[in-house]
Amino acid sequence: MRKDFCVFILGTALLILSITGIPTAAGAPASDIVGSRLSRLSAMELDEVVWLARCIYSESDRADEQELVAWVVRNRVETQYRGRTYREVVLEAKQFSAFNEPSKRREHILSLDENSSLRPWRHALEIALNVYEASDRERPFSQTVRHFYSPVSMVGGRTPRWSDSGRPLSSSRLGVDRRRFIFFDEVDEHIADAEGFTPEPSGIERRVSDDGGHDSGFSLTLPRPSGKVSRPRRPSVKPARSSRQ
DSSP: OHHHHHHHHHHHHHHHHHHHOOBOTTSSBSSOHHHHHHTTSOHHHHHHHHHHHHHHHHHOSOHHHHHHHHHHHHHHHHTTSSOSSHHHHHHSTTTSGGGTSOOHHHHHHHHOOTTOOOHHHHHHHHHHHHHHHOOGGGOSSOTTOOEEEOGGGSGGGOOOGGGGTSEEOOHHHHTSOTTTOEEEESOOHHHHHHHHOOOOOOOEEEEEEOTTSOEEEEEEEEOOOOSOSOOOOOOOOOOOOOOOO
16 A cells, blocks of 8 residues: 555656656756757757757847847848858857857857756747747748847947937837837848948848738848858758657
């Protein structure tokens, strides 16, 4: 009887862990839907999602803000502005502050990957994965929205020079606090470029889509990455995919 009771208690405890996702001794949640979804990605897809998650994790701890930032990064990748991959866009010089200079914070963020069990990081991974896999119909703003800044993070209330050239989007419509984040469309890229560095001439032309994913009928000449940030090698081995449930 005593043995049966102990087995019952142990089984109940394991069931609670699997339902609530409380971290196990190994550090990872016993039930991790995000981990299951990530395991179905190729090595290159996984690398991209992790870099997107690192970026949004560095910018905000609020899910609504993280989602919008993720869409800005996706817009940059899809229009090849400041990079052709999520990794390149995130690491581009003077674009996302957490990655500009060596620091303990940057070291911590770069240490996070698909196996890290920190709960806020798992939430950022989920948002990054959702945006990465989302259809064009889910885009919250035009594909030409590729800039934002956070007023609360600006020293002395200053604003980026490029913000005067752009059209600020309605923060209330986007559901975010204007004191924390402002997103911009129609930014003069030459002014934005001058604030960081002078890019190499490109000549790359990309057709720009509207919110519905249709060709809007105009093109932009977009600069190549500056090359001032070394690009880590991308993974080349495709891991075995787990069977879909």
